[in-house]
Amino acid sequence: MAIEQTTQQRIIDSAFELIYAQSYAEVGVAAICEKAGVKKGSFYHFYKSKQELAIAVLEEKFIQQKSSILDTTFTGEHAALDEIALFLEKIYQIQSTLKETTGHVLGCPYGNIAIELSSQDEPIRKKVDHIFSRSIHSIRDCLQRGADENQSDLHGIDVTATADAMFAYLEGIILMAKTQNNADAIKKLAPAILNIRIYPNNA
Amino acid sequence: MAIEQTTQQRIIDSAFELIYAQSYAEVGVAAICEKAGVKKGSFYHFYKSKQELAIAVLEEKFIQQKSSILDTTFTGEHAALDEIALFLEKIYQIQSTLKETTGHVLGCPYGNIAIELSSQDEPIRKKVDHIFSRSIHSIRDCLQRGADENQSDLHGIDVTATADAMFAYLEGIILMAKTQNNADAIKKLAPAILNIRIYPNNA
DNA sequence: CTTGTAATAGACCGACCGGTCAACTATATT
DNA sequence: AATATAGTTGACCGGTCGGTCTATTACAAG
Numbered sequence: 001m002a003i004e005q006t007t008q009q010r011i012i013d014s015a016f017e018l019i020y021a022q023s024y025a026e027v028g029v030a031a032i033c034e035k036a037g038v039k040k041g042s043f044y045h046f047y048k049s050k051q052e053l054a055i056a057v058l059e060e061k062f063i064q065q066k067s068s069i070l071d072t073t074f075t076g077e078h079a080a081l082d083e084i085a086l087f088l089e090k091i092y093q094i095q096s097t098l099k100e101t102t103g104h105v106l107g108c109p110y111g112n113i114a115i116e117l118s119s120q121d122e123p124i125r126k127k128v129d130h131i132f133s134r135s136i137h138s139i140r141d142c143l144q145r146g147a148d149e150n151q152s153d154l155h156g157i158d159v160t161a162t163a164d165a166m167f168a169y170l171e172g173i174i175l176m177a178k179t180q181n182n183a184d185a186i187k188k189l190a191p192a193i194l195n196i197r198i199y200p201n202n203a
Numbered sequence: 204m205a206i207e208q209t210t211q212q213r214i215i216d217s218a219f220e221l222i223y224a225q226s227y228a229e230v231g232v233a234a235i236c237e238k239a240g241v242k243k244g245s246f247y248h249f250y251k252s253k254q255e256l257a258i259a260v261l262e263e264k265f266i267q268q269k270s271s272i273l274d275t276t277f278t279g280e281h282a283a284l285d286e287i288a289l290f291l292e293k294i295y296q297i298q299s300t301l302k303e304t305t306g307h308v309l310g311c312p313y314g315n316i317a318i319e320l321s322s323q324d325e326p327i328r329k330k331v332d333h334i335f336s337r338s339i340h341s342i343r344d345c346l347q348r349g350a351d352e353n354q355s356d357l358h359g360i361d362v363t364a365t366a367d368a369m370f371a372y373l374e375g376i377i378l379m380a381k382t383q384n385n386a387d388a389i390k391k392l393a394p395a396i397l398n399i400r401i402y403p404n405n406a
Numbered sequence: 407c408t409t410g411t412a413a414t415a416g417a418c419c420g421a422c423c424g425g426t427c428a429a430c431t432a433t434a435t436t
Numbered sequence: 437a438a439t440a441t442a443g444t445t446g447a448c449c450g451g452t453c454g455g456t457c458t459a460t461t462a463c464a465a466g
Contacts, residue, residue, distance in 0.1 A: 007413080007414090021322060022322065022323055023228065023319050023320070023322075023323065025226060025228030025229060025319075026228060026323060028452070028453060028454075029453080029454060029455080030452080030453080030454090038414085039414060039415050039416060040415085040416075040454095040455085040456095041413085041414060041415055041416065041456090041457085041458095042413065042414050042415075044454095044455070044456075045412080045413060045414075046413090048455095049454080049455080050454065050455090102322075104321070104322040105321075105322075106322055107318065107321075111318065111378060111382075112318050112319075114378065114381065114382040115310065115314070115315050115318045115319065115378060115381060115382075116226050116228075116315075116318065116319050117226070118307070118308075118310075118381050118382055118384065119224060119225065119226075119305075119307040119309055119381070120225055120226065120229060125382065125384060128382055129382050129383055132379070132382055161391060161392070162395075164379070164388075164391070164392060165372075165376075165392045165395040167375075167379070168372065168375035168376045168378070168379045168388075168392055169368075169371065169372045169375050170375065171374075171375040171378050171379065172370075172371035172372050172373065172374045172375025172376070172378070173368075173371045173375070175314060175317065175318060175371070175374050175375065175378065176335070176367070176370070176371045176374065178317065178318065178321050178322075179314075179317040179318075179321055179328065179331055179332050179335055180332055181321065181328060185367075185371075188364060188367070188401075189364070189367060189368045189371055189401070191401060192365075192368040192399050192400065192401050195398055195399065195400060196395050196398065196399070197395065197398060198391075198392070198394060198395050210443080210444090231422070231423060231424080232423080232424060232425080233422080233423080233424090241444085242444065242445050242446060243424095243425080243426095243445085243446075244426090244427085244443090244444060244445055244446070245443065245444055245445075246425095247424095247425065247426075248442080248443060248444075249443090251425095252424080252425080253424065253425090
């Protein structure tokens with residue numbers, strides 16, 4: 001008794017898959033419509049522009065992935081640094097599977113869009129910025145708990161800045177893996193995230 | 204007595220500026236020609252495709268920037284970690300200036316291209332991969348010297364992996380700065396690069 | 407049954423895309 | 437001066453782009 005997806009949902013899913021595998025500019029509205037089995041008139045009935053669709057896609061997919069990845073990783077059940085290590089392991093698995101199935105390490109769908117469009121499309125840049133903020137929030141909460149509980153040497157760190165730095169490092173190693181088209185780069189560089197620390201200004 | 208640039212050079216410079224400020228897909232051959240003051244026929248006299256031009260642009264601009272940035276930073280005259288800190292400081296200055304002059308933190312020209320095109324254009328992906336390799340080589344040499352001289356706690360690190368990790372972190376913080384359109388992110392996150400270490404497998 | 411609205415259909419638009427081509431000019435060699 | 441080659445010109449090509457428009461269908465409320 002499969003509840004069939006709505007037209008809007010098919011458009012969003014198709015757009016995400018195509019844009020993630022290629023790029024925003026490379027994927028036309030016509031291609032999205034074809035993949036979704038929808039005519040152009042319907043597309044523009046739901047979205048007033050390709051940009052508006054992109055923003056909807058980013059928001060919806062992030063909500064999904066936050067539930068399926070972030071919230072299942074940062075549960076507060078394990079030591080902070082263990083959860084962070086698990087997070088990187090999951091990302092390695094995802095990119096590794098992508099390499100096997102598509103032939104390419106596709107990287108971070110939000111980072112990809114940010115880099116392609118940040119200097120050209122302010123609403124999209126802001127949307128990705130907000131998505132990044134929420135992702136970092138999960139890491140920060142994790143670190144805060146670890147610091148409060150005196151785990152590892154987390155006590156005394158600047159939790160916010162350290163979470164930012166860890167997330168930046170994550171995006172960096174994903175970028176390297178994509179550039180090398182090799183997910184193993186993630187595995188190789190992952191351990192160093194656990195040593196990242198930023199301390200308050202005058203420490 | 205300005206030696207006027209050749210047609211090829213004007214094409215390369217124009218292409219770099221436009222693509223860096225926007226994106227590969229967004230900048231058409233016609234726009235590059237117009238900015239360079241060249242007709243389309245001339246363009247295709249020198250380059251058989253837009254892709255071939257892009258590869259030439261990447262190589263030429265990297266050679267230039269390696270001379271002007273990498274080679275002037277990693278001189279071997281200072282402590283290894285001081286040179287790395289100086290490197291990040293220079294990158295902050297560059298992105299900060301870009302923000303002032305163009306209104307946008309444009310990020311890493313090679314990383315931008317890598318993310319936009321790696322999954323669609325293998326020759327370009329390989330070119331950026333090679334550029335990254337050469338950049339990391341500069342960092343590795345710096346770290347190797349530091350390790351040999353027992354600077355800081357560099358002795359015993361996996362120099363190659365640590366150089367990879369530091370470069371990844373650099374690309375990550377540049378990505379964050381671009382996404383936030385704020386170069387200060389680089390300044391804030393820069394110090395953590397100095398603590399990054401990866402040790403040999405069974406350490 | 408009627409009426410209003412949401413959804414679908416698909417032809418159509420001007421602009422632009424990367425790339426081609428034949429003709430022309432400039433320059434160097436003999 | 438004749439020839440060959442490198443460089444330049446700009447019109448032209450088929451195809452695709454994001455987006456519009458009018459007509460038609462599906463459906464829900466009265």
